[in-house]
Amino acid sequence: MSTPNALDEQNLIEALKRGDQSAFEQAVSEHTAGMMSVARFYVDPSSAEEVVQDCWVTVIEAIQRFEGRSSLKTWLHRIVANRCKNRLRTSNREINTDFSEALEPELDNRFKPSGRWATPPRLRFDESADALMENGALSDCLDKHLGQLPETQRSALILYEAHQHKSEDVCNILDVSASNLRVMLHRARQKIFLMVETFQETGEC
């Protein structure tokens, strides 16, 4: 997403503190997607954009107090999380989370009572992940399945894998325990694995 003229993080932060409009344009285009992922963990999709918009307006002033103790990304994600938590407190809305079993039922059914595989994994990766993603149909299929994941799992997966947050930061931003995060990540990865396996075998999404 960065352009040849994009500022590095330190220069970007300094330009944001000066209220530089092009710096805000860069920051908005680089960080909004991640902020939306955080917001969608807490609030419904239609409210997520409103929350993120409000956060950016807050950032115009709040950036003066940013001391660089975390990355800009983590700081922005925490602002979104805090705003969402306040909103939840006022609306009494509960977050719907499912932290029960570690195995997806579809995968769990593939074991014999003895605990050995009855239907072993059939997926064979002959290509790198990058090469696989160049398959547009597979990429679209991944988009579709990500869209069907529960918001909790999707947000955890996106923040951890796509945005490369540390576990500790994801727990802090999403306000979940380390063990719950582990389950969410594992369940989400299994779903992706099952999806790719079906796609490779049948060509269907």
Added chain:
Amino acid sequence: MLMCRDLAGIASDYIDGELGFGKSLSIKVHLMMCKDCRSFIGNLRMSARLMQGHSSARVDGDVIDRIQDRVTAALEERKPPNNPGQ
């Protein structure tokens, strides 16, 4: 004894290096003997990497445009009024 189903339940913890030495070692031993579990771990690792390379957190350009407009308007409001006399 660690069975395939047990391993599948903690496979992500293994991949991410979140297991203690003992548990991690028992998985390594199991993997040496079990082709199916080696395949599963490889599959799960690739599933995680698919996500890393995927711009899954994309948002519509319209959303970005609306936010840019709002931020620009807020920045304009902060600017002190022009004083041509100085």
